[in-house]
Amino acid sequence: MIKDEIAALWDSAKTEITAAASPEALETLRVRYLGKKGELTAILKQMGGLSADERPVVGALANELREKLETALEARREVLAREALISRLAAETLDVTLPGKTVPIGKRHPLTTVLEETEAIFIGMGFTIAEGPEIEYSVHNFDRLNVPAGHPARDRQDTFYFDDDDRILLRPQTSPVQVRYMETHRPPIRVISPGRVYRKDEVDATHSPLFHQIEGLVVDKGITMGDLKGALNTMVEGLYGAGAKTRFRPHHFPFTEPSCEVDVQCFECGGAGCRVCKGEGWIELLGAGMVHPNVLAGCGIDPAVYSGFAFGVGIERMAMRRFHISDMRLLYENDLRFLAQF
Numbered sequence: 001m002i003k004d005e006i007a008a009l010w011d012s013a014k015t016e017i018t019a020a021a022s023p024e025a026l027e028t029l030r031v032r033y034l035g036k037k038g039e040l041t042a043i044l045k046q047m048g049g050l051s052a053d054e055r056p057v058v059g060a061l062a063n064e065l066r067e068k069l070e071t072a073l074e075a076r077r078e079v080l081a082r083e084a085l086i087s088r089l090a091a092e093t094l095d096v097t098l099p100g101k102t103v104p105i106g107k108r109h110p111l112t113t114v115l116e117e118t119e120a121i122f123i124g125m126g127f128t129i130a131e132g133p134e135i136e137y138s139v140h141n142f143d144r145l146n147v148p149a150g151h152p153a154r155d156r157q158d159t160f161y162f163d164d165d166d167r168i169l170l171r172p173q174t175s176p177v178q179v180r181y182m183e184t185h186r187p188p189i190r191v192i193s194p195g196r197v198y199r200k201d202e203v204d205a206t207h208s209p210l211f212h213q214i215e216g217l218v219v220d221k222g223i224t225m226g227d228l229k230g231a232l233n234t235m236v237e238g239l240y241g242a243g244a245k246t247r248f249r250p251h252h253f254p255f256t257e258p259s260c261e262v263d264v265q266c267f268e269c270g271g272a273g274c275r276v277c278k279g280e281g282w283i284e285l286l287g288a289g290m291v292h293p294n295v296l297a298g299c300g301i302d303p304a305v306y307s308g309f310a311f312g313v314g315i316e317r318m319a320m321r322r323f324h325i326s327d328m329r330l331l332y333e334n335d336l337r338f339l340a341q342f
């Protein structure tokens with residue numbers, strides 16, 4: 001009788017184990033057959049009622065059943081594990097031949113390009129880069145630059161003040177950085193200082209109330225207008241190509257003496273005269289000059305020993321000329337269709 005039970009138990013267990021679909025189902029079966037309250041235990045409990053002849057025979061069969069159950073469970077466990085691995089590998093397969101997602105790579109803004117090119121040119125000539133605040137004292141922007149209160153040169157720049165006493169303003173030029181630098185450094189001085197400036201200008205194709213300049217300042221013994229011309233010609237050739245020509249015209253700035261404006265020969269027509277240069281053949285680029293003795297002396301530098309040159313160039317203007325951009329507003333609208341072209 002017990003022998004029959006053992007045989008029947010194996011038959012049903014074998015089928016169920018082979019059919020178990022998950023490790024959890026398999027564990028349930030193990031508990032059911034081999035657990036402390038399992039069916040094999042139940043069978044062994046009946047052995048007490050057997051005769052001395054039968055007991056060892058049935059004992060051997062029960063042990064054999066235990067081993068077969070354990071082997072079958074282990075075999076099924078391995079099959080399930082292998083199947084799980086195979087389906088995971090299938091699910092996680094990558095098709096490396098599919099085209100990838102392209103990540104759009106940004107571009108430098110034309111103003112940044114021109115700024116970085118100009119910086120590289122001057123760093124190549126031994127300049128370093130100085131910084132100054134956009135919110136500036138009018139003392140730095142005017143008085144120390146030889147523009148006392150009431151001077152007519154203030155009118156063009158006398159714009160955004162923060163206080164009733166006109167002591168603090170948004171700087172209308174990068175020239176106050178000259179003063180700040182000379183107050184804190186002794187010659188030889190060779191710096192450029194790029195940054196934002198603000199003016200009360202109406203927005204049109206060539207004006208904006210916010211734009212960018214690069215200031216240049218060199219102070220040492222024996223600096224002449226020839227050094228100014230050499231440095232600016234190097235800049236212009238670097239930006240617009242070898243052979244690009246400059247023209248120096250007399251001008252007036254209160255903080256330089258003599259002063260000049262510098263034009264570059266029109267890149268479009270090579271000087272013949274066209275729409276871009278309005279028939280002139282030349283395009284105005286920047287203001288410059290020899291640092292006024294009053295400015296040097298005001299910063300504690302003896303103008304009898306030292307001389308220097310300074311210039312201020314608009315970055316927008318350089319970028320428009322460099323990239324043939326006809327309307328300054330395009331530089332600020334952040335339209336990617338426009339910006340992606342450069």
Ligand code: PHE
Nearest residue numbers: 173175253287288310311312
């Ligand atoms: N700061 C002047 C301007 O903004 C330019 C300039 C700078 C002229 C340095 C001479 C020397 O117009």
